[in-house]
Amino acid sequence: MQNIKNITHNILSKAWATLHRIDYDFQFKDGRIKRLSRECYNRGDGAAVLLYNIEKSTVILTKQFRMPIYENDINKGMSIEVCAGAIDKNESPESTMLREIEEEVGYNIENIQSALNAYMSPGALTEKLYLFVAEYSEDNKISEGGGLDSEDEEIEVLELPFIIALDMIKKKIIIDAKTIMLLQYAQINNLLQCKN
Numbered sequence: 001m002q003n004i005k006n007i008t009h010n011i012l013s014k015a016w017a018t019l020h021r022i023d024y025d026f027q028f029k030d031g032r033i034k035r036l037s038r039e040c041y042n043r044g045d046g047a048a049v050l051l052y053n054i055e056k057s058t059v060i061l062t063k064q065f066r067m068p069i070y071e072n073d074i075n076k077g078m079s080i081e082v083c084a085g086a087i088d089k090n091e092s093p094e095s096t097m098l099r100e101i102e103e104e105v106g107y108n109i110e111n112i113q114s115a116l117n118a119y120m121s122p123g124a125l126t127e128k129l130y131l132f133v134a135e136y137s138e139d140n141k142i143s144e145g146g147g148l149d150s151e152d153e154e155i156e157v158l159e160l161p162f163i164i165a166l167d168m169i170k171k172k173i174i175i176d177a178k179t180i181m182l183l184q185y186a187q188i189n190n191l192l193q194c195k196n
């Protein structure tokens with residue numbers, strides 16, 4: 001662990017989330033100490049899940065508009081992603097996930113398995129993502145999903161053959177990191193067969 005001292009936080013923006021400028025004394029390996037400054041965007045942690053069906057070799061994904069993608073890559077604002085959500089205060093990653101699965105894609109799932117933990121952009125975001133996998137079947141379907149009107153969500157639910165989803169990574173149609181990671185996790189661990 002690096003020798004970090006005299007840490008101070010300055011709030012640059014506090015709206016939906018908090019952007020801090022954090023100043024700190026950093027000791028380099030040669031012993032020099034320098035005061036450094038980094039901006040950190042804090043919107044809490046998040047959770048995401050790949051829902052998969054072994055018999056059908058299918059996965060459930062979502063499609064929604066993402067302003068940061070549109071801002072960076074005009075005409076490419078739509079994003080295909082695994083079901084995911086921000087973890088509320090006093091909520092566990094698991095309970096967040098069960099709630100989000102129902103809200104976004106309309107399934108009532110009881111068992112989810114932890115797959116990976118990941119910082120998606122550790123140079124700027126404090127967010128740690130808890131990544132899960134879970135089996136689904138038609139018996140678990142309880143509503144259309146689509147997200148919450150109260151949060152202005154408009155989420156299209158996609159059920160795709162696993163092999164098609166993997167091909168969408170190759171074709172750069174799926175460009176969301178957590179989604180790529182979970183689909184490749186499923187492939188590496190043979191959770192599903194790559195059949196049409």
Ligand SMILES: Nc1nc2c(ncn2[C@@H]2O[C@H](COP(=O)(O)OP(=O)(O)O[C@H]3O[C@H](CO)[C@@H](O)[C@H](O)[C@@H]3O)[C@@H](O)[C@H]2O)c(=O)[nH]1
Nearest residue numbers: 016017045046047048084085086100127129151152153178
């Ligand atoms: N008004 C307002 N709404 C916001 C803002 N930022 C996000 N929202 C809305 O707040 C809701 C949060 O929905 P969640 O399902 O809880 O989160 P998410 O946006 O899907 O986030 C998931 O994916 C992100 C991208 O990979 C992850 O960063 C995040 O941890 C989580 O996994 C969404 O409707 C989103 O549009 C904002 O600045 N202002």
Ligand SMILES: [Mg+2]
Nearest residue numbers: 083084085104
């Ligand atoms: Mg979401």
